[in-house]
Amino acid sequence: MNSKRLLSLIGLATLAFAGITAAAELGNSGPELGMDLGGEVCRADGSLSDGRPAEIYCGTNAQSAGGLRTLTLGASLPADAVARRAIVLSRAKVMAEALSVTEQLSCGPGQSLGDAGAGNSVLFLCAMQSTSWPRIILIAGVDRTLYQAEGLPGMLPVLGAAIAAASRQPVAPAEISAGENFLSARLPAAIFRSGTGDFSRTSQFVELARAYSSGNDYAAAETALRSALEIDTRLFGADSLPVGLALMELGLQVSNQGRFDEAAGLFRRSTPIVEGSSSADGRARLNSYLALDAANQRKFTEALAFARQATADRRAGVDGANGAPGAIGGLSGLPTISSGELAHSLRIEAEMALKLDDVAGAQAAAEEALWIISLEPGLALWWRPDVLSLIAEVNERQGRVAEAEKNFLETIELRQKLFGDSAPVVLAELRIGRFYTDQRLYPLALRHFRAAMAILEKSPVGRSRVVPDQIIPFIAAASATMDDPQQRAMLDAEIYRVTQMINSDVADQAIARASARLAAANPSLSTLVRDAQEAQRARDEIRINIAAEFAKPDDERSPAREAQQAQNLAAASARADELLARAQQSFPDFARFTAPAPADLSDVKTRLRPGEALLSFVVGLQESFGLLVTDKGLTIKKLDATSESLTSDIGFLRRAFEPQLGRLPAFPLGSAHALYVQLLEPFAPELKNIDHLIVAPQGALANLPFSLLLSAMPSQSTTYSDAAWLIRSMAVSQVPSPRAFLSLREAETRRVVAARPFLGFGDPVLTGAGDAQTRGTAALEALALGCRDAAPMSSALLRALPPLHDTAEEVNAVSRALGGDPGSVLLAANATETDLRARPLDQYRVVYFATHGLLPGELHCQAEPGLVLSPPATDAASADADGLLEASEVAALKLNADLVVLSACNTAAAGGGRFGGGALEGLADAFFNAGARAVLASHWEVPSAATTKLMTDVFQRYAKGDRRGLADALRRSQLDLIGAAATSHPFNWAAFTLIGVGESGVGDAGGGSSRSEQQAYGGQP
DSSP: OOOOHHHHSSSSSSSTTTTSSSSOOOOOOEEEEEOOOTTTTEEESSSSSSSSEEEETTOOSSSOOOEEEEEEEESSSSSSSHHHHHHHHHHHHHHHHHHHHHTTTEEEEOOOOTTTTTOOOEEEEETTTTTTTEEEEEEEEEEEEEEEEEEGGHHHHHHHHHHHHHHHHHHHHHHHHHHHHHTTTTHHHHHHHHOOOHHHHHHHHHHHHHHHHHOOOOHHHHHHHHHHHHHHHHHHHTTTTHHHHHHHHHHHHHHHTHHHHHHHHHHHHHHHHHHTOOHHHHHHHEEEEHHHHHHHHHHHHHHHHHHHHHHHHHHHHHHHHHHHHHSSGGGSSSHHHHHHHHHHHHHHHHHHHHTTTTHHHHHHHHHHHHHHHOOOOOOOTTTTHHHHHHHHHHHHTTTOHHHHHHHHHHHHHHHHHHHSSSSHHHHHHHHHHHHHHTTTTTHHHHHHHHHHHHHOOOOHHHHOOOOOHHHHHHHHHTTTTSSSSHHHHHHHHHHHTTTTTTTOOHHHHHHHHHHHHHHHTOHHHHHHHHHHHHHHHHHHHHHHHHHHEEESOGGGGHHHHHHHHEEHHHHHHHHHHHHHHHHHHHHHHHHHHSOOOOOHHHHHHOOTTTEEEEEEEEOOOEEEEEEETTTEEEEEEESOOHHHHHHHHHHHHHHSSSTTTTBBOOOOOHHHHHHHHHTTTGGHHHTTTSEEEEEEOOGGGHHHHHGOOSSSSTTOOOOOTTSOOGGGOOOEEOSSOHHHHEEEEHHHTTOOSEEEEEEEEEEEEOOOOOHHHHHHHHHHHHHHHHHOOSSOOOHHHHOOOOOOOHHHHHHHHHHHTTTTTTTGGGETTTTTTHHHHOGGGOOOOOOOSSSSEEOOOOOTTTTOOOEEEOOOOSSSSSSSGEEEEEHHHHHOOOOOOEEEEEESOOOOOTTTTTTSHHHHHHHHHHHHHTTSOOEEEEESOHHHHHHHHHHHHHHHHTTTTTTTTTHHHHHHHHHHHHHHHHHHHHHHHHHHEEESSSSSSOOOOOOOOOBOOOOOOOOOO
16 A cells, blocks of 8 residues: 555645745855845845855745856956947847846847946846746946846846845946836736745746656646646736646646546637747647647647647747758757757657657657757756657567667666656556567566556556556466466466556546545645655655766766765655655555555455456457456456447447437447447356346446346347346446455445434525526536636535425435434435534435536546535535535545435536546545445436336335345346336436445446436337
C-alpha cells in the first residue's frame, strides 16, 4: 500500500506555500533598497558594489523578484551628455536583447528617461514569453560601467535604488518619475502598483504545473494551473493575454486526463485571445497544444496538421534570430528559448507522423529535434529521453532492432536519473517490454514488465497513466512462457495483479477528488500530506539537479558539488518516505480509500463461493482480454472486441432506452446476443455451473447492465418476455474492482446488524418548469458541464431541476415493506443535507435516495459525482448544507448499511455521448468507504410505476431474510417484470444494477437520467 497518491490528490491550492511565501532568508548582508510600489520592503542578497550579479527580494517572498548585473566598458562614457546618452541607448538595446534571450522575454523599444540633454537611463517594458506577465529592464551608464536591473514594473524605484547603491551615484528622481509615467500609461493599475506576492505565487504554480506534467501527474498540474489562472484573471482581466495563455495550458492538462469536452471549452476561450495577440510564441504554443489534444483523442491527422504549423511558426522564429531564412545554421548563436521550442514542436510532429505510419517524416523530425537538444544544454533535461524513445520506435519500424534496443535502454536510464521510480520510467519500461514481446524475447520482456510493475505497486500516479494496450503485451509474454503447472500458477497470479494497475478514468478521477477534499477537511491530515508533498518536490528537484550536473562536460563538473547533492538527495528521500509512512499509519482508512492495493488471485479464489465467478476485463484499442475467476482458478480468454467497438455497441443498445415522442424504440435483441458472444461465450464451459456472476467492468463496460445480454440467438418470433436474458440463468452483480470485491466480502464477516430497518430521502424541493424531459436534460447538463470547486453549490441551479413528486410514494412503499417508522422517511423540505447529518446514520440497515444523481460521463473542473437533496432558500455558507451531497461528503459519513439505494439517478452525458458508469463507480466507492456494503442504482430514466414495483418486490424478499441474497432478490423481481407484457421491455427492468457481492450487495452501474412521471413502456420487438 503506497500513498504517493496522497500527495497528488490534495491539490496544490492547499499547500499554503510553506517554502514559497514563508519568511525568506533574504541575505542580511545586502542593503535595503526601499519599497516597491506595492509597499513591500526590498533588499539585495549581497553587496552591490563588488560588481558581482545580485538578486533582489521583496516582502516575505523566497523567490527572487529581480536582479542587478553590470557590464564594464572599454572606455569611459563621453562627458558630452548627448553623446553619452547615445552610447548608453545603443548599448542598452544590445544588453536588453541579450537579457530577453536568457530570461525568455519579449521587449519593446527602449525609452530614454530624463530631458533631451541629460539622463543616463533607458527603460524597457517587456513580457515573459511563457505567461505574458510584464517585466521591466532599467539600464544606466556611470563612468566606465553599465548597470542593468530588471524586475516587476512596480519595482522601478527599487531598481533605481539598486543601481544607485552599485554605482554610488543616484538615479535622478526625474528619471524615475518619467519611468513611472511611461509604465502607468501602458499597464493596468493593479499590475503597476502591485507587490511581488502574486507574481511569486503565479510563477511557482506554473513551475510546479510543468514539473508535475513532465512526471505525468496531470491532475496535480491542473490544480496548480487553476490557481495561477485565478490570479491572472483577477489582475489582468478575463480577456487578457496572460489569461489566454493560462487557459490553453490548462486545456492541455485537462485533455491529458481524458476530459475532452471540457478541454475543448478551454481552448475555445483561449484561441481568440492568443490568435488576436502579438505573441508569435503564444500562437505557436497554441498549435502545439491543439496537436497534443487532438492526439489524445486519436485524431492523428488533425494533430499532425497542428504540429506542422507549430513547427513552421517556430522555424520562422529561429530563422529570424539567425538573420537568414531557410535551413538552420550553427545553433551556437540561436536563442535557447527559440531553438528549444522548435525542438519541442519537432518532437510532437515526429510523434504524430509515427502514429500515421509516416516513418520517414517521423525520423526526419525526431533526428532534427535530437540534434537541437544535443547542442543546447539549457533545454529541459527530460526532452532528450522523450525524443530518444521516438527514435527507438522509428528504428523498430525500420527493422533496426539493435539500434532500437539501445535507444529504449538509454531512455530508461535517463528517465530513471531524472525522475526516479515514477510514471515516466514506468512508461519506458512498458514500451521496451512490448518491443521484446514483439521480438519474441519473452524473458527479457518479462524482466522489464516486472520492473514497471514494481514501480506501479508504489505509484498510483503511475497507474493513472497506464492504459490497457500497455499491459496486454505482458499477458502475451507471460502466456507464451506457461510451460509447467507450477510456473502457470505463478504467472496467473502475476497477470491478475498486473491487470488491476490500469487507469479507470472517470472512477479514478472521482475517487481522487473525493480524497483531496476529505484530506483538506481534516487539518491534521492536510498538514501531514502538504509536508509530505513539499518533501517529495524537494527530493525530485535535487534529483533533476544531479542529472543536470552529470550532463555537464567533465571540465565543468565538481566532485564536491556532486557529493553534496547526493547527500542532499538521501536526506530529502528519507524525509519524504518518513512523512508518507506517517500518513499511512496515522490515517489508514484514508490511505486505503485513496490508493487501494491490487487484489491477489489466491485471495479472490478463497473468497468466492461455489457457484460464484468474478469476471474482469482488459479492454484495449487493438486487443481485449477477459479474466474469469472461480473457486477452481483463473481462465484468461482473448475477446473479439475493442474499446471503440464496445463503446459503439453499448451506445447503440442504450439508444433503445431514450423515449421518442412518448414511445420507446425497439430493443435490438440481436445486438444484445452479439455482445454476449463477444464477452461471455468464450467462458461458456466455466460458466456452466455458475448461478451468480460478479462483474468488474472496465471503460465502456461500466455503462452496460450485463443482465440484459442474451445467451441465445433470438428468432423473429422472440418476444421480450421469452428472450434468453442472462438473468434467467444466473444472478448478476458488479463491483468496481477485484479489490472492492475482497473488501466487501471481508466486511460481511465483520457485519453488525444495524438496529433500524430504513432511512429514506425523496421528493426534494425542486421547481424546474416546462416539459419534464427538456427541462431535466437542460438543468442536469448545466450542472454536469459547469465548473465547480469546493465552494457551495448554487441553490438556484439545483432548484432548476425538475421535481420528483412521485418518489414520495416510492420511498413510503419501500419503508412499509421493510417495517420502517414514519419518522425515517424524509421528504420535501425535510430531505436536506442538514437533516441527513442530524440522523444516526450508522443505525440504519437500508439508506434510500430517490432523487437526481449528478453522474456525468466527464467530471468537469474540480467537480465530483453527487446526489441532489433539497437546497436551502439562499446559497449556503458551507458545502455541508448546499443540497448537493458529493462523493467526498459521502466518504466522510458513518454508515452501517447493508444497502444504499440510488433511485432516479442521472448520467448527464455532458454533451460528449459518454455515460456515467465510471462516475457511479466512484460514488459507490465513496459509500463503501463510509460503511455501506452494497449500492443499488439505476442506469437510465426509469418510469415510476415500474420502479416502485421493482423496489417493493426486492425489499419484500429482502425483508424475509432470503438466504440467496440481494442479487438473487433483484433477479427474481426483474423476472417478474419481464413476465408481464406491459413491463417486459428492458427499459423497465434492466436499469437497476447491484453494486456488491450479492448478499448485501455491490456491483457497478451507470447512472440513469432524471425520474420521469410517466407510465411503464411495454410492447414487443
